[in-house]
Amino acid sequence: MAKTAEEIADAMFKMVSDAQGLKKLKPGDLNKLMIQTYPDEVDKKLCKAAIKLLVNNGRCVYTYFGGSFIELPHREGAAND
Amino acid sequence: MADQLPNTPILDELEKGTWPSFVKEIKLAAKNSPMSRDLLGLLEQSYEEKIGHWKHGGIVGVMGYGGGVIGRYSDLPEKYPNVSHFHTIRINQPSGWFYTSEALRTLCDIWDKHGSGLTNMHGSTGDIVFLGCRTEALEPIFSELTEAGFDLGGSGSDVRTPSCCVGPARCEWACYDTLALTYDLTMHYQDELHRPAFPYKFKFKMSGCPNDCVASIARSDMSIIGIWRDDIQINHDEVTKYAEGGMNIQRDVVGNCPGKCMDWDGKELKIENSYCRHCMHCINVMTKALRPGKDRGACVLLGSKAPIVEGALLSSVLIPFWKPKPPYTDLKDMVERMHDVWCEEGKARERIGEFIQRVGLGNFLEECEIDIAPEMVAHPRENPYIFYEEYYEEDDGEEDEDGE
Ligand code: SF4
Ligand code: SF4
Numbered sequence: 001m002a003k004t005a006e007e008i009a010d011a012m013f014k015m016v017s018d019a020q021g022l023k024k025l026k027p028g029d030l031n032k033l034m035i036q037t038y039p040d041e042v043d044k045k046l047c048k049a050a051i052k053l054l055v056n057n058g059r060c061v062y063t064y065f066g067g068s069f070i071e072l073p074h075r076e077g078a079a080n081d
Numbered sequence: 082m083a084d085q086l087p088n089t090p091i092l093d094e095l096e097k098g099t100w101p102s103f104v105k106e107i108k109l110a111a112k113n114s115p116m117s118r119d120l121l122g123l124l125e126q127s128y129e130e131k132i133g134h135w136k137h138g139g140i141v142g143v144m145g146y147g148g149g150v151i152g153r154y155s156d157l158p159e160k161y162p163n164v165s166h167f168h169t170i171r172i173n174q175p176s177g178w179f180y181t182s183e184a185l186r187t188l189c190d191i192w193d194k195h196g197s198g199l200t201n202m203h204g205s206t207g208d209i210v211f212l213g214c215r216t217e218a219l220e221p222i223f224s225e226l227t228e229a230g231f232d233l234g235g236s237g238s239d240v241r242t243p244s245c246c247v248g249p250a251r252c253e254w255a256c257y258d259t260l261a262l263t264y265d266l267t268m269h270y271q272d273e274l275h276r277p278a279f280p281y282k283f284k285f286k287m288s289g290c291p292n293d294c295v296a297s298i299a300r301s302d303m304s305i306i307g308i309w310r311d312d313i314q315i316n317h318d319e320v321t322k323y324a325e326g327g328m329n330i331q332r333d334v335v336g337n338c339p340g341k342c343m344d345w346d347g348k349e350l351k352i353e354n355s356y357c358r359h360c361m362h363c364i365n366v367m368t369k370a371l372r373p374g375k376d377r378g379a380c381v382l383l384g385s386k387a388p389i390v391e392g393a394l395l396s397s398v399l400i401p402f403w404k405p406k407p408p409y410t411d412l413k414d415m416v417e418r419m420h421d422v423w424c425e426e427g428k429a430r431e432r433i434g435e436f437i438q439r440v441g442l443g444n445f446l447e448e449c450e451i452d453i454a455p456e457m458v459a460h461p462r463e464n465p466y467i468f469y470e471e472y473y474e475e476d477d478g479e480e481d482e483d484g485e
Contacts, residue, residue, distance in 0.1 A: 026238070027278040028424050044421075052276065055145055062147025065139045067429045068237040068277030078136040080158040080165040081216075 003041045008034055008050035013059055016070055024069040027051055086111055087122040091129060107199065116197035116213050119163035123155060141168055141216050143223040147277040149233025150219060166215040171208040171234035172226060173267065176260040177247040178203065191225045205300070206284065207244025208234035239277035240270045245287035246294040254364065255289030256307030256377035257405045263287050265409055279420065280427035290373060291361045297396070302433050303416070304382040304396040309374035312354040313363070319370035320350045334363050378404045381412070384434030394434040401456035418449045
């Protein structure tokens, strides 16, 4: 059965949480991992929608360190607050 | 006194001369903006020590977007507290950079209220650039901008804000409607513009003719340059007037034609159009006598970039002649196939031009289902070692080292 965007967003959120501090994941990495994990149930469009959900509801943020990544919101080292 | 400008003997040198000076502008802004005052102090110190005092902020942005804000913090926040945060905001410019004065005032008012007041009109990608604000000002700025009908531009690994020359709005050489295509692509790629999902940036630039006023051939991954495929239009009476007016047509027009396809016998100007390289030189010199042909469209090129990971590249021909017709579905379908291949196989920070160099143009074209055309060969008369698989037969492989 096909997955919903919410389900994929949850699975992506878990991947990002597990990788936090160890490896920065690019949106493309998340898409590839999802398609590998659920080969017949997700496509790129659904992955895109899932990332949009994750970022729009603030569970994840885009970051830029030479390339763009998806991470959990966190205080960055360079910040002067 | 806190409001006094800092002492900046080194920066002051940059106010000398007749050309515009960013120091002059920062000093002007510093009369009302503490941020600009501290910026002068910080810059002077940087110039003195020959060290930059900015740190990169990789996480700042507005909710939901992955582009449009470039985070900067100073590493001297105690000494220059007003530039402790100094983020840049990119705002999508209107196609061809046409504004009403009311729109410009609105932009300036928003920026005076929330930021340093310093702008860069425009950045190299084409965006309106707001220079210097604090993190907590980002959301209010964004919401006021969107209320005024503006949106953020691209940054990071996304589709960067498409930009174009003024095209048919003001220029008689435009071979297609650059403004319409730019607006359409901007709206079509909203998701890709605000939500970075590529290995690296991807830029579209549209020029109406080969004069390429937005330098698309050197500065965009996809350069769409207006071109004609019939004959250059000649007004012989005007040619005669140029000659009578003292123009040395042989030396200044014919002699500079890179296609060596013009002939001037002192009375009549002839062009062998099949050899024309569409460089625009003759048209630029004899504006009243020559015009691009009537069968106009665009040449789509791919792959240029400035040197970062690899050296600089110019775009090379992908579609020799394309008739841009809204909604441009043929172009968008092709771009989607290219993006898919690049996203699948591209390395981090690899521009599409570098990717093509790594995998080979033939493989790339095959993967993207793009037909091969002779115009794709950059130097057709210079390199005899070009062949395509379907023409390559078993026997041809048994060459000796001399290729015979
Ligand atoms: S690129 Fe050509 S059409 Fe566009 S403004 Fe320049 S001269 Fe005109
Ligand atoms: S456009 Fe350039 S190549 Fe063509 S005829 Fe004119 S000068 Fe020659």
